[in-house]
Amino acid sequence: xxxxxxxxxxxxxxxxxxxxxxxxxxSGHDYLFWYRQTMMRGLELLIYFNNNVPIDDSGMPEDRFxxxxxxxxFSTLKIQPSEPxxxxxxxxxxxxxxxxxxxxxxxxxxxxxxx
Amino acid sequence: AQSVTQPDIHITVSExxxxxxxxxxxxxxxxxxxxxxxxxxxxxxxxxxxxxxDTLVQGIKGFEAEFKRSQSSFNLRKPSVHxxxxxEYFCAVVYNNNxxxxxxxxxxxxxP
Numbered sequence: 124x125x126x127x128x129x130x131x132x133x134x135x136x137x138x139x140x141x142x143x144x145x146x147x148x149x150s151g152h153d154y155l156f157w158y159r160q161t162m163m164r165g166l167e168l169l170i171y172f173n174n175n176v177p178i179d180d181s182g183m184p185e186d187r188f189x190x191x192x193x194x195x196x197f198s199t200l201k202i203q204p205s206e207p208x209x210x211x212x213x214x215x216x217x218x219x220x221x222x223x224x225x226x227x228x229x230x231x232x233x234x235x236x237x238x
Numbered sequence: 239a240q241s242v243t244q245p246d247i248h249i250t251v252s253e254x255x256x257x258x259x260x261x262x263x264x265x266x267x268x269x270x271x272x273x274x275x276x277x278x279x280x281x282x283x284x285x286x287x288x289x290x291x292d293t294l295v296q297g298i299k300g301f302e303a304e305f306k307r308s309q310s311s312f313n314l315r316k317p318s319v320h321x322x323x324x325x326e327y328f329c330a331v332v333y334n335n336n337x338x339x340x341x342x343x344x345x346x347x348x349x350p
Contacts, residue, residue, distance in 0.1 A: 165340060
């Protein structure tokens with residue numbers, strides 16, 4: 124398996140633009156997690172899905188952020204409109220049935236810069 | 239409130255020297271404990287985890303960690319560090335089955 128795939132790896136956009144980050148989890152994994160990593164706040168869990176259903180989105184910072192998982196092999200994290208403070212590295216991770224107790228496999232991340 | 243603390247932001251050790259990275263947590267019960275490593279430009283990779291049983295757990299790449307309930311600690315150790323161990327290390331804790339917190343991370347530099 125190729126591991127968790129994220130695209131794009133780097134994204135530079137201007138304030139106010141819509142940004143869409145994409146993730147393909149490892150095949151057969153039931154859980155998918157979106158994290159954000161910044162120097163100030165460290166690694167934060169934004170939202171996670173179980174069997175394509177959002178379970179907990181309490182970490183999503185604002186209504187500008189939304190995430191979807193239309194099928195077991197694809198998820199998106201959208202920011203609309205983007206702001207400079209959204210600049211961060213966004214990670215997607217997936218894991219097997221037991222979710223938090225199992226190893227999470229992380230993608231390489233998307234480095235987002237909002238000018 | 240639950241929290242995870244990694245007191246050392248940055249540690250430098252010489253190649254071949256021993257290493258200990260500290261992690262403390264606050265929680266009334268025994269949480270589920272993890273150590274992850276992040277190499278530059280990469281995602282996180284699991285080194286080891288502790289749920290119950292033997293308080294000394296072995297992980298990949300020669301790492302081990304010891305859970306000490308009395309000290310609310312889960313320190314990561316390696317007897318002899320290699321240059322390839324230079325990376326950022328994160329302690330993580332799962333509370334209440336679905337609340338996962340990461341520490342701020344400790345950046346390890348290895349001197350030749």
